[in-house]
Amino acid sequence: MFATQNWYCAARSDDVLNKPIAKKIVNTEMVLFRDSEGFVKSLAAMCAHRGGNLGSGRCIDGNLECPWHGWRYDGEGNCTHVPSLGPDGKIPGAAKVQAYPVHEAQGFIYVWPNSEAIPDWKPAHHRFLDAKYHVKGACRLQKGNFINTVEGSIDDSHVHIAHRKTIGASTAVALAPIQNVTVDSDNRGVEGFMKWDTAAKRKASRVTQWMNKHLLGVSEDPATHDKSFRAEMTGLVIHRYRKQDEHDFVVYGITTPVDECHNLFFAGFIDTNPSRSLIGNLIYWLGFRSIGPKVFDEDEGVITDAIADRFPGGHPRPISVNADTMGLAFRRMYASHVFAEGGEPAWPAARPN
Numbered sequence: 270m271f272a273t274q275n276w277y278c279a280a281r282s283d284d285v286l287n288k289p290i291a292k293k294i295v296n297t298e299m300v301l302f303r304d305s306e307g308f309v310k311s312l313a314a315m316c317a318h319r320g321g322n323l324g325s326g327r328c329i330d331g332n333l334e335c336p337w338h339g340w341r342y343d344g345e346g347n348c349t350h351v352p353s354l355g356p357d358g359k360i361p362g363a364a365k366v367q368a369y370p371v372h373e374a375q376g377f378i379y380v381w382p383n384s385e386a387i388p389d390w391k392p393a394h395h396r397f398l399d400a401k402y403h404v405k406g407a408c409r410l411q412k413g414n415f416i417n418t419v420e421g422s423i424d425d426s427h428v429h430i431a432h433r434k435t436i437g438a439s440t441a442v443a444l445a446p447i448q449n450v451t452v453d454s455d456n457r458g459v460e461g462f463m464k465w466d467t468a469a470k471r472k473a474s475r476v477t478q479w480m481n482k483h484l485l486g487v488s489e490d491p492a493t494h495d496k497s498f499r500a501e502m503t504g505l506v507i508h509r510y511r512k513q514d515e516h517d518f519v520v521y522g523i524t525t526p527v528d529e530c531h532n533l534f535f536a537g538f539i540d541t542n543p544s545r546s547l548i549g550n551l552i553y554w555l556g557f558r559s560i561g562p563k564v565f566d567e568d569e570g571v572i573t574d575a576i577a578d579r580f581p582g583g584h585p586r587p588i589s590v591n592a593d594t595m596g597l598a599f600r601r602m603y604a605s606h607v608f609a610e611g612g613e614p615a616w617p618a619a620r621p622n
């Protein structure tokens with residue numbers, strides 16, 4: 270069901286320091302740790318000896334030690350030490366665990382869960398991720414199927430309904446159409462644009478108006494600010510607003526499938542204006558810390574209440590309207606990679622409108 274020749278975000282760089290952490294990515298149990306040079310390594314979490322859980326082991330001199338009998342593994346998964354054999358003992362040749370490719374960039378750690386195919390591309394570099402004011406949320410385990418979760422993170426049409434208690438508008442009105450949808454030449458990213466016609470303004474909630482005025486720096490009705498959308502194979506979704514000061518305000522989410530009914534979800538926002546004050550940044554941070562979890566709870570609620578358990582792939586016969594354009598573009602792109610690997614996505618690729 271999932272594309273496996275793909276990079277998935279497993280953790281933030283700060284999450285992997287001197288202790289190993291366990292992660293399940295596309296149904297594969299892994300453990301991440303840093304070797305003696307500080308490079309992140311990813312190994313299958315099951316020890317070659319008796320299946321001890323390496324995820325609860327510890328790091329010794331850049332090797333990973335199993336918590337059961339203390340066998341140690343290097344970053345390539347080779348067993349380097351078996352305590353019971355003593356210093357001159359011969360380590361069995363088969364004592365090895367699977368290693369997975371890792372790519373660490375711009376504060377995130379990506380893993381490639383397919384041990385057969387060698388990665389031939391890297392996640393795109395985004396300049397906004399290097400901006401000084403980057404407010405990052407913690408990695409969250411979110412219940413819901415993958416496709417609904419990614420689509421939910423790029424879908425503005427649920428905001429004033431599902432999030433009416435937090436960031437949504439008090440009244441539901443029409444959204445501007447999504448236009449100019451393009452697919453990257455390597456078929457790993459899709460982009461679209463929303464341009465408001467001034468006659469079609471919608472009323473934002475008081476919270477949204479306050480946040481947009483202070484966070485986005487726009488003074489017209491901010492709910493109807495023009496924006497661009499982008500979704501990538503890594504599960505990264507980007508909402509980019511051009512502010513009046515010519516800088517961007519970017520809200521992003523990264524969804525990584527854990528299994529058919531769970532995802533890791535990373536979110537954050539960034540103001541690319543480097544001269545924002547410390548106070549301004551503190552407001553950002555406090556706003557995100559206090560409202561963010563409530564917003565994600567609301568998302569999780571609607572996605573799981575609906576269909577996550579009954580239909581892991583989401584609705585079996587979805588009907589779409591213009592507001593679903595970006596979600597559909599992602600769904601088609603991701604599905605094409607699953608098909609290319611000889612798999613079958615659990616969700617229908619998409620029906621025409």
Ligand code: FES
Pocket residue numbers: 316317318319320321335336337338339340
């Ligand atoms: S199970 Fe890991 S060392 Fe024995």
Ligand SMILES: [Fe+2]
Pocket residue numbers: 421422427428431432564568
């Ligand atoms: Fe949402």
